[in-house]
Amino acid sequence: MKARFRISFIVIFTLIALSLQFNSGTKALDENDNSYEIDYSKRISFLTSSPLIVIYSDADFVSLGLPGNGSKEDPYRIENYLIQDSYGYGIYISGVSDYFVIQNCVIRNSFLEGIIIQNIHYGNGNISNNIIEDNGNIGIRVSYTEGITVENNLCINNEIGIEMRYSTNGYIFNNTCEENRFSGISLRSELQTCVYENNSLINNEIFGMEFFYANGSYVYNNSFVNNGLSIYEPEFERYLNYEILDNTLNNQKIGYFTNEDTISLTNTEYGQIFLFNCTNFLIENQIFERSLFGIYSYESNNCTFRNNTFDNNLAHGLDLYYSSEIIIDSNIFINNSNGLNFQNSPDMEIINNRFYSDGLVIESADVEMLVTYVVDNNTVNDKPLGFYMNEHDLTLSGSTQYGEIVVLNSTNIEVYNQNISNTQIGFIIAYSNSCIIADSRFTNIFTSILAYACNNLTISDNRVEENYDGIVALFSDFLNIKNNIISNNFEEAVEVAYCNQILFDNNTCEYNDGWAMLLEYNDYLNISNSLVQYNTLGNIYVGYTSNVLIDNITSTYSEWGILLNYVYYGNISESKIRNINIDGILMRNSLNVHIYANNISGCFFGIKAIISDYCTFTYNTIRDNHQRALSLDISCNHNLIHHNYFINNELDDTTGRLSYGNDDGYNNTWYEVASQEGNYWSNIESYAYKIGGYGYSVDIYPLNPKDPPTPTNTPTTTTNLSFIIPVLFGMSMMVVSKIRKRLRR
Numbered sequence: 001m002k003a004r005f006r007i008s009f010i011v012i013f014t015l016i017a018l019s020l021q022f023n024s025g026t027k028a029l030d031e032n033d034n035s036y037e038i039d040y041s042k043r044i045s046f047l048t049s050s051p052l053i054v055i056y057s058d059a060d061f062v063s064l065g066l067p068g069n070g071s072k073e074d075p076y077r078i079e080n081y082l083i084q085d086s087y088g089y090g091i092y093i094s095g096v097s098d099y100f101v102i103q104n105c106v107i108r109n110s111f112l113e114g115i116i117i118q119n120i121h122y123g124n125g126n127i128s129n130n131i132i133e134d135n136g137n138i139g140i141r142v143s144y145t146e147g148i149t150v151e152n153n154l155c156i157n158n159e160i161g162i163e164m165r166y167s168t169n170g171y172i173f174n175n176t177c178e179e180n181r182f183s184g185i186s187l188r189s190e191l192q193t194c195v196y197e198n199n200s201l202i203n204n205e206i207f208g209m210e211f212f213y214a215n216g217s218y219v220y221n222n223s224f225v226n227n228g229l230s231i232y233e234p235e236f237e238r239y240l241n242y243e244i245l246d247n248t249l250n251n252q253k254i255g256y257f258t259n260e261d262t263i264s265l266t267n268t269e270y271g272q273i274f275l276f277n278c279t280n281f282l283i284e285n286q287i288f289e290r291s292l293f294g295i296y297s298y299e300s301n302n303c304t305f306r307n308n309t310f311d312n313n314l315a316h317g318l319d320l321y322y323s324s325e326i327i328i329d330s331n332i333f334i335n336n337s338n339g340l341n342f343q344n345s346p347d348m349e350i351i352n353n354r355f356y357s358d359g360l361v362i363e364s365a366d367v368e369m370l371v372t373y374v375v376d377n378n379t380v381n382d383k384p385l386g387f388y389m390n391e392h393d394l395t396l397s398g399s400t401q402y403g404e405i406v407v408l409n410s411t412n413i414e415v416y417n418q419n420i421s422n423t424q425i426g427f428i429i430a431y432s433n434s435c436i437i438a439d440s441r442f443t444n445i446f447t448s449i450l451a452y453a454c455n456n457l458t459i460s461d462n463r464v465e466e467n468y469d470g471i472v473a474l475f476s477d478f479l480n481i482k483n484n485i486i487s488n489n490f491e492e493a494v495e496v497a498y499c500n501q502i503l504f505d506n507n508t509c510e511y512n513d514g515w516a517m518l519l520e521y522n523d524y525l526n527i528s529n530s531l532v533q534y535n536t537l538g539n540i541y542v543g544y545t546s547n548v549l550i551d552n553i554t555s556t557y558s559e560w561g562i563l564l565n566y567v568y569y570g571n572i573s574e575s576k577i578r579n580i581n582i583d584g585i586l587m588r589n590s591l592n593v594h595i596y597a598n599n600i601s602g603c604f605f606g607i608k609a610i611i612s613d614y615c616t617f618t619y620n621t622i623r624d625n626h627q628r629a630l631s632l633d634i635s636c637n638h639n640l641i642h643h644n645y646f647i648n649n650e651l652d653d654t655t656g657r658l659s660y661g662n663d664d665g666y667n668n669t670w671y672e673v674a675s676q677e678g679n680y681w682s683n684i685e686s687y688a689y690k691i692g693g694y695g696y697s698v699d700i701y702p703l704n705p706k707d708p709p710t711p712t713n714t715p716t717t718t719t720n721l722s723f724i725i726p727v728l729f730g731m732s733m734m735v736v737s738k739i740r741k742r743l744r745r
Contacts, residue, residue, distance in 0.1 A: 047082035070098030123147035168192040183207040216241025228291030359423040623647035636665035642672040652692035659692035670699040
């Protein structure tokens with residue numbers, strides 16, 4: 001098998017979507033307190049309205065008539081302005097060397113940034129006492145700048161309150177960033193010796209303060225409310241470059257521990273804890289709530305986490321990364337995105353924990369690592385968490401109802417009649433053979449069924465409804481997914497990648513917000529007898545796959561009916577594709593695909609092919625589409641089109657040929673040579689049918705040709721020649737006689 005492969009239970013989630021689970025908690029300002037609005041209105045009344053301000057050089061300060069002379073003692077001042085509704089940004093300053101300040105301004109409703117500062121020399125800029133609100137992207141953005149000071153600003157309801165990139169010696173002090181849609185303060189991309197102090201991060205949707213490849217910083221005395229601190233670095237050593245002291249989350253300490261040994265944290269005093277290369281930690285009786293995550297452990301060993309509560313954290317309650325010999329005992333996990341998440345962490349003992357509206361997620365591990373786990377006496381929503389490792393010939397009939405089921409390295413496991421809801425992953429199966437999950441219902445789960453590195457797995461007769469993802473299968477062979485109803489999921493109904501020999505039969509996938517079927521990097525794929533409809537992105541997507549058979553599908557009411565991308569050797573046959581907003585069938589970069597005997601109607605385009613060769617389009621009925629019935633782009637070559645019925649589609653007249661078809665490619669043939677039969681065209685007016693497009697193709701054997709009209713001669717009366725000849729002779733003699741008489745005169 002694939003015993004050395006790692007489990008990549010990659011839980012792909014959009015953090016903004018997951019923020020729906022996040023309890024916003026206590027507001028910093030009482031909603032009934034209008035003192036802020038009164039003070040704000042009074043402040044605006046004293047400001048001068050201004051369009052956006054753009055400064056590219058020191059001379060621009062002078063040309064704009066700004067007060068000051070650019071010295072350190074008397075900097076240029078951009079102050080007391082109201083800048084609003086700018087199409088781009090409010091204030092843009094780049095490449096100056098003189099000193100300047102931006103102060104006492106209100107900048108709001110810009111389409112992009114409120115303030116952009118970039119390429120500024122050391123210590124020359126100060127941004128203070130401004131209100132930056134309701135801008136489309138970032139409130140204050142600083143990049144490639146030395147020694148900037150950003151202080152005492154209020155950043156509300158931007159995408160990001162304050163962002164700094166590629167800068168050194170920056171000082172971000174005493175700012176309030178509140179209710180921004182992604183992050184309060186975002187620090188990214190190789191920052192050096194920057195200080196972030198005394199800032200208030202309140203109710204930002206994802207991150208309070210986010211460090212991403214920042215390479216170390218000084219973080220002092222910041223206050224977080226209902227959001228937390230996040231750090232991501234590509235290498236472990238870079239985490240050790242941070243100094244994080246005296247910060248609080250919801251009036252509890254944020255603990256940042258590096259290279260520490262034998263510490264007990266047993267009083268209820270921490271709101272968030274980081275462990276890097278720590279050993280022999282005991283963390284108990286803590287309450288971690290309304291943060292990004294509660295505990296993050298990286299390369300830490302021999303630690304115990306006991307009797308803690310992880311409540312409403314936006315990402316993970318407890319996240320373990322390359323840690324080992326960890327005991328997780330008697331904790332409560334409530335409504336976190338992931339309750340307990342671990343990656344590459346062996347020798348785990350997970351006992352006596354209770355999960356509510358979240359669960360256990362193994363993000364990556366190999367079989368040798370998994371066999372070191374002890375998982376016992378845990379519950380999910382007061383039901384047992386079923387954890388089965390190295391089990392064989394076991395049937396879970398439904399007499400015991402589980403809150404979550406995990407099956408690892410097992411064979412002949414059959415699971416029936418389960419009703420699983422309100423957890424992170426309903427059914428996880430990995431490295432297992434000849435297993436069945438059937439007759440069960442999965443609702444309100446992040447991923448209902450997740451299969452990894454399995455062989456001969458059957459998923460049948462289940463209802464998978466109102467989850468984030470429906471069914472996900474990765475790196476598995478001989479999948480049989482049949483007779484399921486998969487509907488109303490936030491993303492894809494079915495997602496399958498890197499699998500071989502997949503059969504989808506008699507499934508209904510409808511009303512999902514993503515694709516009904518998102519199928520990539522597979523081989524030997526068979527989709528049959530299924531209904532896919534009312535899916536927001538599209539019904540069936542097949543990409544980077546060979547040997548595809550799609551037969552007897554009904555695909556209606558979506559953006560795309562069937563989309564093939566880099567498909568080699570495929571068939572689409574006897575399917576009904578109707579009322580599709582864009583393309584009934586879209587084929588890109590594909591080879592040897594045969595589209596046969598389908599009924600395509602009411603779509604914008606019937607069939608569209610792009611960069612696809614050696615394909616056939618035969619015996620299809622394509623009618624009543626709002627644009628062309630069949631379109632081949634300039635890079636479609638050597639395709640064959642015959643015995644199709646093109647009826648009442650929109651006419652194309654790109655090259656002056658009114659046609660239901662369009663062919664911009666090369667050497668495409670619109671008839672069958674052997675039978676000398678082409679296609680049926682409901683608008684034909686001649687014995688041949690000219691195809692629109694710059695390929696100047698012609699169907700010379702249409703199935704319903706019209707003969708050219710026969711030229712009509714002027715009607716004449718028939719007369720006997722025996723009468724005509726004497727008359728003509730007599731008239732001729734009379735004319736000759738008259739001519740002779742004139743000549744004698």
